[in-house]
Amino acid sequence: MNYNVGVIAGDGIGPEIVSEARKVLDAIGAKFGHTFTYDEILMGGCSIDATGVPLTDDAIAHAKAADAVLMGSIGGNTATSPWYKLEPSLRPEAGLLKLRKALNLFANLRPAYLYEELKEACPLRDDIIGDGFDMMIMRELTGGLYFGERKTEEVDGVMTATDTLTYNENEIRRIAKRGFDIAMKRRRKVTSVDKANVLDSSRLWRKIVEEVAKDYPEVTYEHMLVDNCAMQLVKDPKQFDVILTENMFGDILSDEASMVTGSIGMLSSASLNDTKFGLYEPSGGSAPDIAGKGIANPIATILSAAMMLRYSFDLDKEADAIENAVKKVLKAGYRTIDIMPQEEAKKATVTQVGTARMGDLIVENL
Amino acid sequence: MNYNVGVIAGDGIGPEIVSEARKVLDAIGAKFGHTFTYDEILMGGCSIDATGVPLTDDAIAHAKAADAVLMGSIGGNTATSPWYKLEPSLRPEAGLLKLRKALNLFANLRPAYLYEELKEACPLRDDIIGDGFDMMIMRELTGGLYFGERKTEEVDGVMTATDTLTYNENEIRRIAKRGFDIAMKRRRKVTSVDKANVLDSSRLWRKIVEEVAKDYPEVTYEHMLVDNCAMQLVKDPKQFDVILTENMFGDILSDEASMVTGSIGMLSSASLNDTKFGLYEPSGGSAPDIAGKGIANPIATILSAAMMLRYSFDLDKEADAIENAVKKVLKAGYRTIDIMPQEEAKKATVTQVGTARMGDLIVENL
Ligand SMILES: CC(C)[C@H](C(=O)O)[C@@H](O)C(=O)O
Ligand SMILES: CC(C)[C@H](C(=O)O)[C@@H](O)C(=O)O
Numbered sequence: 001m002n003y004n005v006g007v008i009a010g011d012g013i014g015p016e017i018v019s020e021a022r023k024v025l026d027a028i029g030a031k032f033g034h035t036f037t038y039d040e041i042l043m044g045g046c047s048i049d050a051t052g053v054p055l056t057d058d059a060i061a062h063a064k065a066a067d068a069v070l071m072g073s074i075g076g077n078t079a080t081s082p083w084y085k086l087e088p089s090l091r092p093e094a095g096l097l098k099l100r101k102a103l104n105l106f107a108n109l110r111p112a113y114l115y116e117e118l119k120e121a122c123p124l125r126d127d128i129i130g131d132g133f134d135m136m137i138m139r140e141l142t143g144g145l146y147f148g149e150r151k152t153e154e155v156d157g158v159m160t161a162t163d164t165l166t167y168n169e170n171e172i173r174r175i176a177k178r179g180f181d182i183a184m185k186r187r188r189k190v191t192s193v194d195k196a197n198v199l200d201s202s203r204l205w206r207k208i209v210e211e212v213a214k215d216y217p218e219v220t221y222e223h224m225l226v227d228n229c230a231m232q233l234v235k236d237p238k239q240f241d242v243i244l245t246e247n248m249f250g251d252i253l254s255d256e257a258s259m260v261t262g263s264i265g266m267l268s269s270a271s272l273n274d275t276k277f278g279l280y281e282p283s284g285g286s287a288p289d290i291a292g293k294g295i296a297n298p299i300a301t302i303l304s305a306a307m308m309l310r311y312s313f314d315l316d317k318e319a320d321a322i323e324n325a326v327k328k329v330l331k332a333g334y335r336t337i338d339i340m341p342q343e344e345a346k347k348a349t350v351t352q353v354g355t356a357r358m359g360d361l362i363v364e365n366l
Numbered sequence: 367m368n369y370n371v372g373v374i375a376g377d378g379i380g381p382e383i384v385s386e387a388r389k390v391l392d393a394i395g396a397k398f399g400h401t402f403t404y405d406e407i408l409m410g411g412c413s414i415d416a417t418g419v420p421l422t423d424d425a426i427a428h429a430k431a432a433d434a435v436l437m438g439s440i441g442g443n444t445a446t447s448p449w450y451k452l453e454p455s456l457r458p459e460a461g462l463l464k465l466r467k468a469l470n471l472f473a474n475l476r477p478a479y480l481y482e483e484l485k486e487a488c489p490l491r492d493d494i495i496g497d498g499f500d501m502m503i504m505r506e507l508t509g510g511l512y513f514g515e516r517k518t519e520e521v522d523g524v525m526t527a528t529d530t531l532t533y534n535e536n537e538i539r540r541i542a543k544r545g546f547d548i549a550m551k552r553r554r555k556v557t558s559v560d561k562a563n564v565l566d567s568s569r570l571w572r573k574i575v576e577e578v579a580k581d582y583p584e585v586t587y588e589h590m591l592v593d594n595c596a597m598q599l600v601k602d603p604k605q606f607d608v609i610l611t612e613n614m615f616g617d618i619l620s621d622e623a624s625m626v627t628g629s630i631g632m633l634s635s636a637s638l639n640d641t642k643f644g645l646y647e648p649s650g651g652s653a654p655d656i657a658g659k660g661i662a663n664p665i666a667t668i669l670s671a672a673m674m675l676r677y678s679f680d681l682d683k684e685a686d687a688i689e690n691a692v693k694k695v696l697k698a699g700y701r702t703i704d705i706m707p708q709e710e711a712k713k714a715t716v717t718q719v720g721t722a723r724m725g726d727l728i729v730e731n732l
Contacts, residue, residue, distance in 0.1 A: 078563070078589070093563045123494050123600055127708060145531065150566040160534040161570035165511065168526040195614070197444070197459045200516040204527035223444070230618045231625035234489055234600060248561070252596045252618060259597035342493060 002035045003313055006066030011045040011092060012286025013296035013355075014072025020298035020359030021070060021305040024325075027363040028309070028318050039066055043099065044074025044092035044286075045083045054095030060102045063279075068312035069103075070305055071281035077288045101142055105271035105279055106171070107178045108141040108250065109307075112237075112257035112267065117330040120341045121262035128236070129260075135240040136186065137257060138179040139250025141271055143171045144201070146247045167201045167246065169208050174274075176212040179244035183219045189241035190221040193229045193249055205246060226253070233257055258283050265297030265338040268304035270311055278312045280304035294354045297336040299326055302362055325365035334361055368401045369679055372432030377411040377458060378652025379662035379721075380438025386664035386725030387436060387671040390691075393729040394675070394684050405432055409465065410440025410458035410652075411449045420461030426468045429645075434678035435469075436671055437647035443654045467508055471637035471645055472537070473544045474507040474616065475673075478603075478623035478633065483696040486707045487628035494602070495626075501606040502552065503623060504545040505616025507637055509537045510567070512613045533567045533612065535574050540640075542578040545610035549585045555607035556587040559595045559615055571612060592619070599623055624649050631663030631704040634670035636677055644678045646670035660720045663702040665692055668728055691731035700727055 007022070009015040025036045041059050048054050054074075063069050075092040078084045083092055099105075114122060114133035122129050148164030176192070183190045192209045194202035206223055213221045224232070226249045232239060233253065237260050243253060258264045267283040282300030290296055302322060310319035333350040336358055341347055353361065373388070375381040391402045407428050409421050420440075429435050441458040444450045449458055465471075480488060480499035488495050514530030542558070549556045558575045560568035572589055579587045590598070592615045598605060599619065603626050609619060624630045633649040648666030656662055668688060676685035699716040702724055707713055719727065 075563075088566075088569065091563070097564070123491055124489055125491055128489050146564055148528075152566045152570055155534065158534045158536060159570060160532060161566040162514075163531040163565045163567050165529040165531065166526060168521065168524045170524055195617075197441075197457070198463070198512055199529045200454075200518045200527040201529050203454065204518055204525060227617045227621040230596065230622040231630070234622060234625045249618075251561075251593045252615075255593040256596040256600060256622065259600045264597070 002037060004065070004067045005036050005038050005308070006041050006063045006069035007038045008041050008043045008069060008071040008074070010043060010072040010074040010286065011076055012073055012288045012291040014074065014286055016291070016294065016296055016355050017282065017298040017301040018070065018072040020355060021301040023359045024302050024322060024362055024366070025305055027366055028321065031321070031366060032315075032318050034315070041069070043095045045076050045081065047095060048083055048086070048090065048092065053090060054092050055098050060099065063099060063103060068277060068308045069279040070308060071279055072301060073282065073284065073286035075286050081288070097146060099279070100271060101147060103277065103279065104142060104273040106140060106142040107175055107272040108139040109182070109270045109272070110137040110139060110254040110258070110267070110283055111135070111269075112137065112254070112261050114261045115263060115266060115330060117327070118263045118266070118339050120343070120346060121339055122260070123262055124234070124237070124260060130238060133238050133261065135237070135243065135257065136182060137243045137245070137250055137254040138175065138182060139254060140171065140175040140246045143167050144247035165199070165201050167204060169204065172205050172208040173212060176209045176244060179242055180212060180216040180219050183242040184216065187241040188219045190219055191224050191229070191240055191243050192221060193224050193226050193243055193245040193253065195226050196223065197225060201246070209244065229253060230256060233260055254283070263339050264300070265336065266299050266303070268300050268307050270304070270307045272311065276312050278308065280308040294356060295337050296355050297338050298355050298359050299336070302326065302359070321366050322362070325362045328365040329358070329361045334358065368403060370431070370433045371402050371404050371674070372407050372429045372435035373404045374407050374409045374435060374437040374440070376409060376438040376440040376652065377442055378439055378654045378657040380440065380652055382657070382660065382662055382721050383648065383664040383667040384436065384438040386721060387667040389725045390668050390688060390728055390732070391671055393732055394687065397687070397732060398681075398684050400681070407435070409461045411442050411447065413461060414449055414452070414456065414458065419456060420458050421464050426465065429465060429469060434643060434674045435645040436674060437645055438667060439648065439650065439652035441652050447654070463512060465645070466637060467513060469643065469645065470508060470639040472506060472508040473541055473638045474505040475548070475636045475638070476503040476505060476620040476624065476633070476649055477501070477635075478503065478620070478627050480627050481629060481632060481696060483693070484629045484632070484705050486709070486712060487705055488626070489628055490600070490603070490626060496604060499604050499627065501603070501609065501623065502548060503609045503611070503616055503620040504541065504548060505620055506537065506541040506612045509533050510613035531565070531567050533570060535570065538571050538574040539578060542575045542610060545608055546578060546582040546585050549608040550582065553607040554585045556585055557590050557595070557606055557609050558587060559590050559592050559609055559611040559619065561592050562589065563591060567612070575610065595619060596622060599626055620649070629705050630666070631702065632665050632669070634666050634673050636670070636673045638677065642678050644674065646674040660722060661703050662721050663704050664721050664725050665702075668692065668725070687732050688728070691728045694731040695724070695727045700724065
C-alpha cells in the first residue's frame with residue numbers, strides 16, 4: 001500500500017534524525033511491499049526564515065492531507081537565536097502549538113522505558129530502578145494553560161500578565177478514556193495526576209476521571225497530587241503504569257520521567273486525535289548545540305516512525321521489525337554518544353557511532 | 367529575651383514533631399537565657415473538627431500577634447478523611463492558603479541539602495550525586511494559580527472549570543530580589559524557572575528577573591524552562607544553587623528536589639513576608655498513616671525552629687547550636703525509620719530511634 005507521510009524535519013538536529021527515520025521507513029517499504037511518499041512541511045524556525053511565520057496555512061493543509069506526520073524537532077537556542085526576538089506568536093514553538101490545535105491532537109502518549117542494555121545510563125541507584133521500568137504518560141495536549149486566553153496589560157500603572165487554565169468535562173472525558181484504554185493493553189493501572197487541593201480544574205478533572213473509571217472495572221486507579229508525583233518518580237518510578245494528566249503537568253512530568261530512564265534520546269512520542277491520524281516525534285528537543293555534527297541519536301525518531309506504523313497504519317509486523325532491529329543493534333554494542341556508559345571500564349565493550357551509521361545499522365538488522 | 371511563638375501543631379504527625387521542636391527550643395532558652403512562650407493556634411483538620419472551618423479569624427489574629435509561627439503539618443488522607451467531603455474552601459489546605467495570604471508570606475525558602483551521613487538514602491547514583499549537593503528553592507507563595515479567580519460552571523450544558531494564573535511586575539520583583547539576595551549569601555548563582563515559550567505570565571517573569579539581575583552583577587543567572595528543570599534535577603542536581611520560580615512550579619520542583627536528597631524528613635522551610643516575621647514548617651506532609659506511632663522524624667521541624675531563630679529572631683548562635691546538635695546525633699549513628707540505610711549490612715552500624723528519643727538526643731547534644 002502507499003502511505004503519504006507528512007515530514008516536518010524542523011530545526012537543530014531535526015533534519016539529521018528525520019533523514020535516518022526515512023531511511024528505515026524506505027527499507028521497511030522495500031521489505032514488506034509498501035511505498036512511503038514524503039510531503040515535506042515547513043514548521044518552526046526554518047519556516048520563519050522562509051515565510052516569516054512558524055507555520056503557514058498551507059503547511060497546515062498539507063499536514064491535514066497526510067496519512068500521518070513524522071516530526072524531528074523545532075526551535076533553537078532561546079538566548080541567542082533571532083527567532084526569540086520575535087513576538088511570542090511568531091516564534092518556532094507557536095507553530096507546534098498551532099498545529100496541535102489545528103489537527104485536534106489532544107492525546108499525547110509519552111512512553112518512558114528503561115532499556116536493559118542501557119541501564120548504566122539511568123541516573124537512579126540500581127536497587128531503586130531494578131529492572132523493567134516501563135510506563136506511559138497520557139498527557140492532554142490541546143487544553144489548559146497552553147490554550148487559554150492570555151494577556152499582558154497595565155493595571156493601574158503596573159504591568160500584569162494573565163494566563164487561563166480551563167478544562168471542560170468533554171475534554172477531560174476523552175483523554176481519560178484514552179488513558180484507561182491504553183492501561184487495558186498494559187498493566188491495568190492508572191495514576192491520575194492533578195492538584196485538586198488547590199485548583200477547580202483539577203477537581204473537575206478528578207470527578208470526570210472517577211466517572212470514566214467506572215467503565216473500566218479491571219483497571220486499578222488512583223489520584224495523586226502533582227507535587228507528590230514529582231517525588232514518586234524519583235523515589236519509586238516502578239510503581240507507575242499509566243500516568244494520566246493535564247497539559248502543563250504532563251509537560252513537566254513526562255520530561256522528568258524520560259530523564260529517569262537516562263536515555264531520552266531513545267524515547268518516542270505520539271500525538272493523536274479521534275481518527276487514525278497522528279503526529280509522531282522524539283521526546284527530546286532540537287539540541288542546537290550538536291546540530292550538524294552528525295552525532296545526534298536518531299533512535300527516538302526511528303521508534304516514532306515505528307509508532308506511526310503501529311497506531312496510524314496498523315502495520316504491527318513492520319513496527320515490530322523496527323523495534324527488534326533497534327534492540328539488536330543495542331545488544332551488539334552500538335551506541336551514540338548520549339547513551340555511552342559513564343564509566344571508562346564499560347566504554348571498552350561498546351562501539352560509539354554517529355547518526356547515519358546508527359541508521360544504517362538499524363536498516364541492516366531489519 | 368522573650369519570644370512569643372505561634373504554634374500550629376496541625377494534623378497527622380504534626381503534634382508529635384512540633385512537640386520535639388518545642389523541647390529543643392526550651393533547652394535553647396535555658397542554655398542561652400531566652401524564654402519562648404507558645405501560643406497554640408488551630409489550623410487544618412483539627413480546626414475543622416473544633417470550629418467547622420480550617421482557620422478562624424481569631425486564629426489569624428493570634429498568628430499575626432506572634433513573633434513568628436512554627437508549624438507541624440496539616441491535612442489527612444484525601445481518600446478516606448471526612449474533611450475531604452467538605453467543599454474546597456472548608457478543607458484543611460484552604461486554611462494554610464488563607465494564612466499565607468493573610469500574613470503576606472510571599473517568599474517560600476525550601477533548602478534541599480544532601481547530608482553526608484545520609485548519603486545512602488539518596489536515590490541517585492553515587493557518581494551523579496557525588497558530595498555536597500546543597501541548593502535552595504525560592505518559591506513565590508502568594509500569587510499565581512493558587513490565588514487567581516476560579517470558577518466551575520455549566521457552559522452550554524457542559525461543566526467547565528477555570529483557574530487563573532496572574533502575576534504583576536511588583537510581585538515578581540520582590541520575590542526575584544529575595545532570590546538574588548539569598549544567592550549573594552550562597553554560591554551566587556540563580557536559575558530562574560518559567561515556561562516563557564508558552565505563558566504570558568512567564569514572559570513577564572523573565573523580563574522582570576532580567577531587570578532585577580542588573581542590580582546583582584556578581585550573581586550569575588540563567589533562565590530555564592520548567593520541563594527542562596524537572597529533567598536537570600534528576601540528571602545533574604549539583605548544577606543548581608538557587609532556583610527562583612513561581613508558586614505552582616515551585617511546589618512541584620521543590621518536592622522533586624527534596625526527594626532527590628532522599629531525606630525529606632530532614633528538610634525545613636520558611637515562608638517570609640517583608641518584615642522579620644515568618645512561618646516555619648517541615649517540607650514533608652502530615653503522613654496520616656504513621657501518625658501517633660511515635661516513629662515520625664522530628665528533625666525537619668527542629669531545623670525549622672532553627673531557621674526561625676536565625677531569620678526571625680536573629681539568634682544565629684542558637685540556630686548554629688541546633689544544627690550542630692543534629693549533625694552530631696546523625697554522626698553518632700541515630701536514625702529514625704525514614705532515614706535508615708536501605709542495605710541490611712549498613713543497618714548494623716546505626717541505631718533506630720523513635721520521635722521522642724530523637725528529640726532528646728538533639729537536646730543532649732546542644
Ligand atoms: C516546545 C514546547 C511548546 C513543548 C510543550 O511544552 O508542549 C515541548 O516542551 C513538548 O513537551 O512537546
Ligand atoms: C498543602 C498544599 C496546599 C501545599 C501547596 O501546594 O502549597 C503544599 O503542597 C506545600 O507545598 O506547602
